[in-house]
Amino acid sequence: MFLLKSTQSEKLMALAKYNYDALGQRIRLQEFGQYKNQTFYFDVLLLYNLGVMYSINYKNNTCYKKPLSVDFHPLEIPQDATLLGQVVLGSSSGPGQGVLVNSWAGNLQMKNGTEAKYISTVTEFGCIPVSTLFHTVRTGWMMTSFFNNVIGLVDPQQLIPPPFCRGAQLVEEHGEEPVTFFSLFQK
Numbered sequence: 001m002f003l004l005k006s007t008q009s010e011k012l013m014a015l016a017k018y019n020y021d022a023l024g025q026r027i028r029l030q031e032f033g034q035y036k037n038q039t040f041y042f043d044v045l046l047l048y049n050l051g052v053m054y055s056i057n058y059k060n061n062t063c064y065k066k067p068l069s070v071d072f073h074p075l076e077i078p079q080d081a082t083l084l085g086q087v088v089l090g091s092s093s094g095p096g097q098g099v100l101v102n103s104w105a106g107n108l109q110m111k112n113g114t115e116a117k118y119i120s121t122v123t124e125f126g127c128i129p130v131s132t133l134f135h136t137v138r139t140g141w142m143m144t145s146f147f148n149n150v151i152g153l154v155d156p157q158q159l160i161p162p163p164f165c166r167g168a169q170l171v172e173e174h175g176e177e178p179v180t181f182f183s184l185f186q187k
Contacts, residue, residue, distance in 0.1 A: 001149050008140035011036050019158045025049045025072040026159040045161055048072035054161050054168065063165040067172055073108075075129050077120060081106040086124065100124040110136070126151070 005014045014033025021027070025048035032041040045054040046068055053068040081104040090098030103121045110116055117135040122128060129146040136142075153159070161168075 001154075002147055004145045004147070005033070005142065007142045012142075019153065019155065020075060021153060021156075021159055022074045022076075024159065028158045045159065047161075052170065054165050056162060056165065058162070061164045063161065063168050065165070065168040065170050067170065077104045077122060077127065078106055078108070081120070084119065089130070099130075101130055 001018050001020065003016050003018055005016065006012060012033065012035045014031050014035075016029045016031035016033075018030075019026075019028040027046040027048075028044070029046070030043045032039070034040070043056040043058070045056060047053070048068060048071075051068050053066045054063050055066070056063045084103040084105050086100065086102050088098040089101055092098050101121050101123055103119060105117070105119045108116045108118060114137065119133040121130040121132070123130060128149050128151075131146065132144045134142045134144070
């Protein structure tokens with residue numbers, strides 16, 4: 001499963017392979033991209049159930065562990081979202097030529113007290129994410145497009161820290177906020 005992320009104001013473009021486990025509250029992102037004309041790569045494992053994030057470096061067989069926000073936001077449409085409309089992506093002229101999707105909008109209260117806006121598009125059948133627009137005052141609009149989604153866990157091992165991470169100590173930097181899913185994209 002892959003996602004493509006870009007921002008309006010921060011000049012970020014990234015492609016990530018991701019693994020997602022809603023029941024276990026785990027996400028793995030292996031991402032590369034460009035931020036302000038600098039190329040980057042990161043590999044992170046977000047274990048919301050344990051409140052930690054592992055930043056993994058297979059090249060050096062190292063990792064560090066940081067506190068993670070306790071808020072797990074599943075890839076779902078919030079109950080208070082407003083339906084914007086339903087459209088067919090592709091064509092409705094013939095069978096199998098298009099995908100029926102619903103677009104939803106709403107506001108989310110962030111941990112720091114600010115409000116974020118979102119617009120999410122999901123398939124009508126299965127509620128599979130297609131795209132999300134997310135707006136904060138700090139970043140402007142951030143767009144995420146999802147593709148090659150698979151229902152279920154393709155490789156559950158991707159959601160377990162590698163053996164060289166066993167001794168990693170929790171690193172808390174003074175004055176730094178705990179990591180959140182969206183803060184990974186707000187360099």
